[in-house]
Amino acid sequence: MRRTAVVIGGGSTGAATAHDLALRGLKVILVERGEIASGTTGRSHCLLHSGGRYAVTDQESAIECIQENMILRKILPGCLELNDGLFVALDERDLEFKPLFLEGCAACGIPAEEIPVKEVLRREPHLNPAVKAAIRVPDGVFEPFRLCLSYLATAKRNGAEVRTFTEVVEILRDNSAVTGVRVRDHRRETTEDIGADIVVNAAGPWCGRVAAMAGVEVPIQPTPGVMVAMDQRLVNMVINRLNKPSDGDIIVPQRQTSIIGTTSWVVKDPDLIEIPQDHVDLMLQKGQELVPDVRHARTRGIFAVARPLIAKGAALNGREVSRTFECFDHARDGVENFVTISGGKTTSARAMAEKVSDVICNKLGIDVPCRTREVVLASYREFF
Ligand SMILES: Cc1cc2nc3c(=O)[nH]c(=O)nc-3n(C[C@H](O)[C@H](O)[C@H](O)COP(=O)(O)OP(=O)(O)OC[C@H]3O[C@@H](n4cnc5c(N)ncnc54)[C@H](O)[C@@H]3O)c2cc1C
Structure with a gap:
């Protein structure tokens, strides 16, 4: 008999999970x-991470990023801008x-190539002319709405049902087993x-609230960041400070x-x-260090949204928390048929889905x- 899974949350994690489970x-x-x-x-920086950002400080996450980056290039046509990224040195510390x-990039398998400064300024004329060195990595940019819709269009092809504006208000239980959602x-x-054989909590930074409906806890630390969007495309590649x-x-x-970002x-x-x-003032100031013409552009939008980071041990500042992900099978908390998948990034959503779907398939035999x-993946247009 076909088993039923309810997935809570239509962000990148839930969409990728719906796709994986439907395919199985x-x-x-x-x-x-x-x-x-x-x-x-829908409100992140939308960087298709190469892993360069974490190559020194969080290598587990960096390896995840480069592996998923390469997979997404193959499975997600039409949602990515493969424009690469530069890590630029502006002073002696950099x-x-x-x-x-x-060394970090080499250890994590991230292709990284130093580009002569003259060449960099030719390609990126708005970059700070004081640039002392620049390293190119395979960063990119994704379109988040299309990305989720592509996962979901493919899931729908495989029989999935997607219900928007539908909020889980209660997790249904029969003693210690979850039986569905209200x-x-x-x-x-x-x-x-x-009714469901398994309920997947993919509610991002709201995971803690959903888990509480089932009487369990997850160590999710909602960790926002501020982003400031300028009204001009001042650079072609993603520009990172080295x-x-x-x-x-x-x-x-x-x-x-x-889009200049971010804080934590x-x-x-x-x-x-x-x-x-x-935080907004800091973004404008730091953005100008990388690209001085930020000061001549107009601010088009200011936004903030919370990362669903997994806090391990004592409370940490958001920058110290690893960007990797975790799957929680709440059977270990005494509640059956209920799992949470959280942490990570949109770049790693496919891998997150694989992990939680493996756990679910194992549980359901x-x-x-x-x-x-x-x-x-199917075109996002197929969703409608
Ligand atoms: C400032 C910032 C910048 C970032 N930049 C990047 C980046 O450049 N590249 C990258 O790869 N990642 C980036 N990330 C990380 C990435 O955005 C997140 O890891 C990812 O979007 C999380 O996806 P999610 O599906 O787990 O959560 P969400 O996208 O939040 O999805 C969870 C969904 O659950 C829904 N929900 C909540 N409660 C209920 C309920 N009771 N019933 C039904 N639905 C419910 C919510 O409405 C929401 O849509 C960034 C994060 C932040 C904060």
Whole structure:
């Protein structure tokens, strides 16, 4: 008999999970309280990570990034801008970091090539002319809405059902086993119960709130970052500062805008994020260090959204928390048929989906291997 999975959350994690589970033959129902990608996924920096950013400080995450980056290039046509990225040194401290960076990239399998400064300034005329060195890596940019829709269009081909504006308001239980979810359909203004053999919590920074409905805890630390979008495309490649990740050290070109980011602090409620003005000022100041013409561009938008980071051990500042992901099988908390998948990045959503789907198939006795590395995704247009 076909087993039923309810996936909670229509961000990159939930969308990729719906795709993987549908491909393995489960009947999938994905429920999202808003529109697809209306949570963190739709408002991130949209960098297709090469892993360069974490090559020195968080190598587990860096390896994940480069591996997934290469897979997404094959399976996700039409959603990526493969424009590469530069890590640029602007002062002596950055130059001292260069050998560490190159060693880190080599250790993680990230192609990294030094480009002569003259050539870099020819390609990126708005870059700070004081640039002392530049290293090219295979960064890129993704379109988050299309990315999620591509996963979901493919899931729908395989029989999945996607219900937007449908919020999980209760996790249904029969003693220690989860049996489904109670949802509120905000369009029809109705409430109904959906039965399931397994419920997947892919609610991003809201994972903790959803887990609490089932009476369990997950160590998710909602960690927002501020981004400032300028109204011009000032660079063609993704521009990173050649140093450890810090505030305001990256500019991502997205269509005709340049997005400067980001910061990192911890909040209790991902629905209540106040944007501190000093973070915005810092983005503008740091952005100008990389690209001086930021000062002549107009601010088109300022936004902030929370990363669903996994806090291990004592409370840490957001920058110290690893960007890798984890799957929690809540059977170990005494609640069966309920799993949480969180942490990670949109770049690593496919790998996150593979991990949680492996756990689910193992639990349900389904012996079907993961095929998401090879299956080319449907066009996002097919979703509608
Ligand atoms: C500032 C910032 C910059 C980032 N930049 C990048 C980047 O450049 N590249 C990259 O790869 N990653 C980046 N990330 C990380 C990436 O955005 C996240 O890891 C990823 O989007 C998380 O996806 P998700 O699906 O787990 O969560 P979300 O996208 O938040 O999806 C969870 C969904 O669950 C829904 N939901 C919540 N509660 C319920 C409920 N009760 N019922 C139904 N639905 C519910 C929400 O509405 C939401 O849509 C960035 C993150 C931040 C904060």
